[in-house]
Amino acid sequence: MTLTLLTTTYNSLTQAVHVALKNKGYKVDITYAINPTQTQKEIKSFNPQIILCPFLKSYIPKEIYESYPTFIFHPAPRGDRGAYSLDYAIFNQEKEWGGVWLRANELYDGGDIYAEDSFEMRESYKASIYRQEMAKVAISTLDKLFKNIKKSNTTPQILNPIHEPFTQKMRAIDWEKDTTDEIIKKINCSDSLPGVLDNILGIDCYLFGVWKEEFLKIAQNKHFAVSVLTFMT
Numbered sequence: 001m002t003l004t005l006l007t008t009t010y011n012s013l014t015q016a017v018h019v020a021l022k023n024k025g026y027k028v029d030i031t032y033a034i035n036p037t038q039t040q041k042e043i044k045s046f047n048p049q050i051i052l053c054p055f056l057k058s059y060i061p062k063e064i065y066e067s068y069p070t071f072i073f074h075p076a077p078r079g080d081r082g083a084y085s086l087d088y089a090i091f092n093q094e095k096e097w098g099g100v101w102l103r104a105n106e107l108y109d110g111g112d113i114y115a116e117d118s119f120e121m122r123e124s125y126k127a128s129i130y131r132q133e134m135a136k137v138a139i140s141t142l143d144k145l146f147k148n149i150k151k152s153n154t155t156p157q158i159l160n161p162i163h164e165p166f167t168q169k170m171r172a173i174d175w176e177k178d179t180t181d182e183i184i185k186k187i188n189c190s191d192s193l194p195g196v197l198d199n200i201l202g203i204d205c206y207l208f209g210v211w212k213e214e215f216l217k218i219a220q221n222k223h224f225a226v227s228v229l230t231f232m233t
Contacts, residue, residue: 001146002027004048006039006070008057013073016135017054020142036061043068050149053104054138057083065104069149074109075099075134077118079158081109084166086126086134090189091166097121097129099137101145103154108162112154115141125191125210171196173207184210 003026007014010030021028029046033039033056040063043051051070053060060070076085077098089097098118103111117140119133148154171190173183187210190196195206 001050002029002046002048004029004031004043004046004051004068006031006033006043006051006053006060006064007055008033009055011055012131013135013138014054017052017073017138017142020139021052024142033058033060040064050146052101059108060104062106070104071101071114071145071149072104072109072111073099073101073138075130078113078116078155079160080163081157081160082162082164084163086130087166087189088163089121090126090129091170091185093185094121097133099134099141100157101138101141102157107157107159110157110159113157114148114154115145116155117141123188125188125208127192168194168197173198180212184212 003021005014005018005021005028007030009032010018014030018028018030029042029048031039031042031046040061043064048068051064051068053070053072056072060072064070074080074085076089077096078100086097096118098116100113100116102109102113105111117137119137122129122133166189171186173186173196178186187196187207191208191210195208198205198207
């Protein structure tokens with residue numbers, strides 16, 4: 001089988017899917033979604049039997065998904081639609097999450113689902129869950145995806161509203177009111193991208209790598225007193 005991976009960038013999940021497909025013996029081409037003209041030209045040149053989109057941040061031209069069976073990996077369970085899925089899952093402290101392979105059509109994350117799986121959420125930062133549990137779901141469901149494509153075995157997507165962008169205003173930390181756990185949650189759901197924008201001692205910076213410190217440490221001089229905060233700038 002010939003496959004094209006249509007992706008925004010060769011990120012960790014795209015790499016994992018690429019290696020898994022190569023190990024299964026498939027002929028795989030990688031096309032970067034730079035612009036519609038370039039994308040269509042490259043896909044037409046390779047002429048794949050199926051297109052897989054493990055990580056895509058732009059809309060797929062209908063000339064592509066109407067000409068080739070095209071499937072998108074969405075890092076969320078059935079019924080979730082839109083970007084920032086894992087951000088919301090961590091922020092809302094979901095106990096269980098998952099991922100689906102759905103067919104591309106004119107609806108944003110609205111196509112039929114051909115494969116899906118779930119996992120128990122652990123307390124960690126977004127990039128760690130994405131690179132481990134989410135990558136495992138994407139890879140472990142490939143065989144089921146191809147089997148269901150062949151048999152036309154699908155499950156309708158639940159067309160819930162597309163959730164709103166997860167803005168920096170929503171991520172912002174209120175150092176006077178937020179508890180330690182709330183601060184950790186906000187940073188974890190933003191790590192490694194886009195980070196939590198904050199201002200420390202007059203310097204704009206993004207916060208990453210948070211953990212709960214067992215003992216409060218205080219640094220003082222005549223001008224200010226500041227806690228040694230549990231993040232890396």
